[in-house]
Amino acid sequence: MENNLLDYQESLKHALSQRDEIEKTVKELLKRDIKNVIFAGCGGSLAIMFSCEYIMRQNSSIPAFAYNAGEFNKLCPKLLGKNSLLITASYSGTTPETNEAVQIAKEKGAATIGFTGKADSPLSKNVDYVFLNNAKTGATNANLIMLYEIIFSIMRELDGFEKYDAVMQALDTLPDNLAEVKKLAEEKAENFANEYKDETKFLTIGAGLSWGEAYAYAICILEEMQWLYAQPVHAGEYFHGPFEIVDENANLIILKGEDFGRPLVERVIDFSQKYTKRLVILDTKDYPLPGVDEEMRGYLTPFALSAALDKYSEKLAEIRNHPLSIRRYMGKVPY
Amino acid sequence: MENNLLDYQESLKHALSQRDEIEKTVKELLKRDIKNVIFAGCGGSLAIMFSCEYIMRQNSSIPAFAYNAGEFNKLCPKLLGKNSLLITASYSGTTPETNEAVQIAKEKGAATIGFTGKADSPLSKNVDYVFLNNAKTGATNANLIMLYEIIFSIMRELDGFEKYDAVMQALDTLPDNLAEVKKLAEEKAENFANEYKDETKFLTIGAGLSWGEAYAYAICILEEMQWLYAQPVHAGEYFHGPFEIVDENANLIILKGEDFGRPLVERVIDFSQKYTKRLVILDTKDYPLPGVDEEMRGYLTPFALSAALDKYSEKLAEIRNHPLSIRRYMGKVPY
Numbered sequence: 266m267e268n269n270l271l272d273y274q275e276s277l278k279h280a281l282s283q284r285d286e287i288e289k290t291v292k293e294l295l296k297r298d299i300k301n302v303i304f305a306g307c308g309g310s311l312a313i314m315f316s317c318e319y320i321m322r323q324n325s326s327i328p329a330f331a332y333n334a335g336e337f338n339k340l341c342p343k344l345l346g347k348n349s350l351l352i353t354a355s356y357s358g359t360t361p362e363t364n365e366a367v368q369i370a371k372e373k374g375a376a377t378i379g380f381t382g383k384a385d386s387p388l389s390k391n392v393d394y395v396f397l398n399n400a401k402t403g404a405t406n407a408n409l410i411m412l413y414e415i416i417f418s419i420m421r422e423l424d425g426f427e428k429y430d431a432v433m434q435a436l437d438t439l440p441d442n443l444a445e446v447k448k449l450a451e452e453k454a455e456n457f458a459n460e461y462k463d464e465t466k467f468l469t470i471g472a473g474l475s476w477g478e479a480y481a482y483a484i485c486i487l488e489e490m491q492w493l494y495a496q497p498v499h500a501g502e503y504f505h506g507p508f509e510i511v512d513e514n515a516n517l518i519i520l521k522g523e524d525f526g527r528p529l530v531e532r533v534i535d536f537s538q539k540y541t542k543r544l545v546i547l548d549t550k551d552y553p554l555p556g557v558d559e560e561m562r563g564y565l566t567p568f569a570l571s572a573a574l575d576k577y578s579e580k581l582a583e584i585r586n587h588p589l590s591i592r593r594y595m596g597k598v599p600y
Numbered sequence: 601m602e603n604n605l606l607d608y609q610e611s612l613k614h615a616l617s618q619r620d621e622i623e624k625t626v627k628e629l630l631k632r633d634i635k636n637v638i639f640a641g642c643g644g645s646l647a648i649m650f651s652c653e654y655i656m657r658q659n660s661s662i663p664a665f666a667y668n669a670g671e672f673n674k675l676c677p678k679l680l681g682k683n684s685l686l687i688t689a690s691y692s693g694t695t696p697e698t699n700e701a702v703q704i705a706k707e708k709g710a711a712t713i714g715f716t717g718k719a720d721s722p723l724s725k726n727v728d729y730v731f732l733n734n735a736k737t738g739a740t741n742a743n744l745i746m747l748y749e750i751i752f753s754i755m756r757e758l759d760g761f762e763k764y765d766a767v768m769q770a771l772d773t774l775p776d777n778l779a780e781v782k783k784l785a786e787e788k789a790e791n792f793a794n795e796y797k798d799e800t801k802f803l804t805i806g807a808g809l810s811w812g813e814a815y816a817y818a819i820c821i822l823e824e825m826q827w828l829y830a831q832p833v834h835a836g837e838y839f840h841g842p843f844e845i846v847d848e849n850a851n852l853i854i855l856k857g858e859d860f861g862r863p864l865v866e867r868v869i870d871f872s873q874k875y876t877k878r879l880v881i882l883d884t885k886d887y888p889l890p891g892v893d894e895e896m897r898g899y900l901t902p903f904a905l906s907a908a909l910d911k912y913s914e915k916l917a918e919i920r921n922h923p924l925s926i927r928r929y930m931g932k933v934p935y
Binding site for chain 2: 301308309311319328330335336339340341344362424466473484485489490494495497498499502504507510512525526528529532536540592593595600
């Protein structure tokens with residue numbers, strides 16, 4: 266466990282150490298007159314891109330689009346061309362859809378960046394610029410640090426985004442702060458696991474920068490790693506359908522960040538607590554994150570939630586005696 | 601029932617009859633130099649916009665974005681401005697998030713279009729251009745016809761989209777063809793209801809132009825109207841998490857269109873039928889749609905699926921003795 270935490274911190278530090286290289290790459294890229302940014306990934310790699318899409322939509326005058334890579338390949342957006350930047354991620358570097366997306370983008374003359382854990386993977390070889398994470402396990406937060414370095418760097422250059430240094434300074438606190446989040450989350454995670462160990466159906470709820478975490482926690486953790494039904498529900502959509510299934514037996518895992526999505530999530534909580542007691546609320550405000558400017562806390566939403574949720578996953582897997590590494594199909598049978 | 605079908609056809613014909621007015625409106629709008637199109641809606645109204653977003657992404661050189669209206673309001677995209685067109689829909693015309701979206705867009709100088717069933721609703725009064733559907737019940741397909749008329753009209757003007765007439769001619773067949781789809785779906789829908797009446801958990805799966813239907817069927821029908829757990833899963837994401845919960849007891853409702861999403865959906869079927877027999881596959885190819893050019897069938901994917909699914913909903917509600925009109929909260933309690 267202690268070793269895991271050190272590995273985790275190392276992977277974050279490694280991501281932070283790529284900043285100079287990323288800034289240099291972005292300056293070089295922007296000589297190509299980038300007019301749109303396309304993110305393509307699958308599952309957990311896509312989920313972290315949702316936050317990047319939101320941040321760019323809010324702050325940038327160039328359009329940003331996040332796609333499931335398989336869908337991107339079949340859709341082949343008309344805007345894809347020599348003024349596009351495709352940003353991809355795949356931990357193994359072998360995800361076929363992601364590698365195909367890179368091929369398609371290159372054929373159209375787009376610039377390509379890839380994040381992967383493997384230097385000698387197909388993805389590393391295919392993209393114009395590769396950034397490696399040296400994470401031994403899940404690389405999500407390390408990748409997200411580098412994604413932030415890229416998008417904020419683009420926005421600094423193209424949109425005169427003034428808070429670049431403040432965002433970077435906030436990211437620099439993550440190796441210490443996220444380790445602390447994990448410690449602080451330990452007891453709540455334990456309580457969660459005890460209380461919910463026999464449940465088989467969940468809704469996970471988020472909006473804005475907590476949406477990607479709600480999405481990933483449902484499909485990549487509860488479904489993929491625990492074989493439990495878990496539906497990710499966007500807080501803005503909750504009142505237009507899903508809330509009708511909520512009664513005293515519903516189990517809601519609600520993710521509350523400090524970004525623009527917060528009021529949408531608060532509305533879900535205000536309503537739902539009248540009808541079920543089975544609300545698990547993770548609020549980034551519960552974590553002090555020392556050294557982070559108040560105004561920057563919103564951007565750290567996905568990091569803090571992901572670090573806390575790691576503990577929830579760990580404790581749930583332990584008490585259910587269902588290790589997070591077990592798969593029925595993934596990597597075991599052809600598909 | 602016969603009356604319902606006539607009402608349904610009338611609402612489609614009414615939507616088709618708006619074409620001249622819509623073409624005129626688009627020509628007028630484009631004098632404003634529209635540089636991006638934003639769709640904002642909630643639940644079922646948002647779901648049909650997903651198809652429009654996809655079609656524009658594939659065929660248009662101006663960016664298109666579909667947002668949950670509540671999220672749009674909090675995000676307030678930087679690209680929103682006097683060169684934006686906001687397209688909204690709300691059957692009642694009273695959805696607060698949607699009306700707020702219109703206010704925000706107008707403050708930023710954007711042009712606004714609204715679809716609603718009520719001439720004297722707030723939405724009707726707020727938007728620059730209103731188009732009424734005269735549907736007595738669900739207005740989804742009528743709204744989608746008008747949405748298609750708008751986006752294809754925009755693409756004809758801005759992108760030289762050459763198949764405008766062919767698309768419009770395909771839409772003209774819908775009053776007859778969708779009535780026929782409903783008849784043809786009747787027996788399959790009956791079998792579905794018999795077989796699945798006691799199930800409480802579903803996955804609905806789609807991609808491309810079937811994705812909006814998969815999304816809406818899960819959240820607006822199975823959850824909102826039948827109080828059953830139903831998770832919409834994008835076919836491209838299925839293999840990156842959700843498929844791990846699939847065993848012989850999983851219930852999959854799989855929507856197969858004839859657009860770019862088809863191969864993604866086929867992959868889900870090829871895999872899943874090895875592990876569960878409980879696959880309900882709706883394939884638009886099962887419906888002849890006479891008079892529709894082969895190349896245009898893809899665009900009709902959401903219409904054909906929606907018409908067929910109407911029957912599935914009707915039969916399921918009947919056999920479960922749970923009318924589609926019953927709500928726990930919607931329109932009953934404050935939220």
